[in-house]
Amino acid sequence: MSIKVLVSVDFLDNQAKNSSLDLISFAFKQNWSVIALCLGANKESLETVKKAGAEKIFFHTKKNSNPQILTEFLSSLIKEQKPNLVLASSLQHNLEVFPRVAFRLKKPFLSDSLNVKKTETKWLVKKSLFAGKCQAIVELNLEDSPVILMRPHQVESYETHNVTESAIVEQLNWYFEEKDNYKLSQIKQNQLNQRPDLTEAQIIISGGRGMQGPENFKLLEELANCLGSHAAIGASRAVTDAGWCPHSMQVGQTGKTVSPQLYIACGISGAIQHLAGMSSSRTIVSINKDPSAPLFQKSHYGLVGDLFEIIPCLIKELNQKTAELS
Numbered sequence: 001m002s003i004k005v006l007v008s009v010d011f012l013d014n015q016a017k018n019s020s021l022d023l024i025s026f027a028f029k030q031n032w033s034v035i036a037l038c039l040g041a042n043k044e045s046l047e048t049v050k051k052a053g054a055e056k057i058f059f060h061t062k063k064n065s066n067p068q069i070l071t072e073f074l075s076s077l078i079k080e081q082k083p084n085l086v087l088a089s090s091l092q093h094n095l096e097v098f099p100r101v102a103f104r105l106k107k108p109f110l111s112d113s114l115n116v117k118k119t120e121t122k123w124l125v126k127k128s129l130f131a132g133k134c135q136a137i138v139e140l141n142l143e144d145s146p147v148i149l150m151r152p153h154q155v156e157s158y159e160t161h162n163v164t165e166s167a168i169v170e171q172l173n174w175y176f177e178e179k180d181n182y183k184l185s186q187i188k189q190n191q192l193n194q195r196p197d198l199t200e201a202q203i204i205i206s207g208g209r210g211m212q213g214p215e216n217f218k219l220l221e222e223l224a225n226c227l228g229s230h231a232a233i234g235a236s237r238a239v240t241d242a243g244w245c246p247h248s249m250q251v252g253q254t255g256k257t258v259s260p261q262l263y264i265a266c267g268i269s270g271a272i273q274h275l276a277g278m279s280s281s282r283t284i285v286s287i288n289k290d291p292s293a294p295l296f297q298k299s300h301y302g303l304v305g306d307l308f309e310i311i312p313c314l315i316k317e318l319n320q321k322t323a324e325l326s
Contacts (some may be wrong), residue, residue, distance in 0.1 A: 003289055004032070005084065009038045055167060122139045125148060
C-alpha cells in the first residue's frame with residue numbers, strides 16, 4: 001500500500017521552520033509520498049522544502065490568520081488530495097485550526113504526539129500524557145486517515161534528499177478573505193532578543209522566580225549572546241504571571257513545549273507544569289541555590305549556588321574561550 005502524507009509547513013519570514021522540515025524528512029525516510037502545504041511562502045523559499053523530501057508542493061504567498069477560513073481551505077484540500085495521514089507541528093496556531101479540520105472531516109485527531117509508526121493495519125502514535133508523567137501508544141486504523149500534530153524536534157533532524165528536480169510545485173489560487181470579527185496579532189520575539197522562536201531554538205536559557213525581577217533578565221541575555229545566534233530566552237509561568245516577561249516566552253504545560261539540544265534553567269524550581277514543557281531537552285542544566293529543587297532530579301548537570309554569582313562566571317569563561325579561539 002502506497003502511503004501519501006500531507007505535511008503542513010510553518011513559515012516565518014519566508015523561511016520554513018526546522019520542525020516542519022523534520023516532519024517532511026521523517027516521512028520521506030519511511031518511503032511515504034510527501035505533499036507539502038506551504039502557506040505564507042514565496043516560490044524562492046521552497047528549496048529547503050524540496051530538499052527535505054517533498055514530492056509535491058502547494059504554496060500560497062499569504063497565510064490567513066482566521067481559523068474558520070483556514071479550516072474551510074484545509075478541509076477542501078485534504079478532501080481533494082486524500083492523504084493517508086496529515087502531519088503538522090504541535091504549535092498554537094495549528095492547535096487552533098487542525099482540530100476543526102479533523103472534526104469537519106470526521107477524522108481522528110491527536111496533538112502533542114512524540115512519534116508515528118505504521119504497521120500493516122494500524123497507525124501507532126506515541127503520546128505524552130499527564131504532563132509527561134507517562135506515555136501511551138494510541139492505535140488508529142489506516143483507513144481513518146488521522147490528523148496528527150507532532151511535538152517539535154521529536155523526530156530526527158531533517159536531512160537533504162535528492163528529489164528537488166522531480167518535485168512538483170503548484171501555486172494555489174485560493175482567495176483568503178480577512179473577516180473583521182477575527183484578528184490575530186503575532187508578537188515577535190520581544191526586546192530581549194532577535195533570537196529564534198523557542199520551539200526552533202537549539203539552546204534555551206530560561207529564568208524563573210529566582211531571577212528576582214525583570215531587570216535581571218539582562219543577565220540571561222548576556223549569557224545567550226555568548227552562546228550565539230541559536231540561543232533563545234524563555235521563562236517559567238511564575239515569571240510570566242508576574243508580568244516580568246510576555247506569555248510568548250513561557251515554557252511549560254500552559255506555555256510552549258520545547259526540545260532543544262541544551263536547556264539551561266536559572267532560578268527555576270521545576271514544578272511539574274514546567275517539566276511538561278522541557279523534559280525532552282537533550283541536555284538539561286539547572287542553576288539554583290536550593291539543593292532540593294525538583295528540577296535537579298531531571299537535570300544532567302546541576303549547579304547549586306547563587307545564580308548572580310554563577311552566571312557572570314559562565315559569561316566570563318565563555319568570553320575567554322571565544323577570545324582564545326578567535
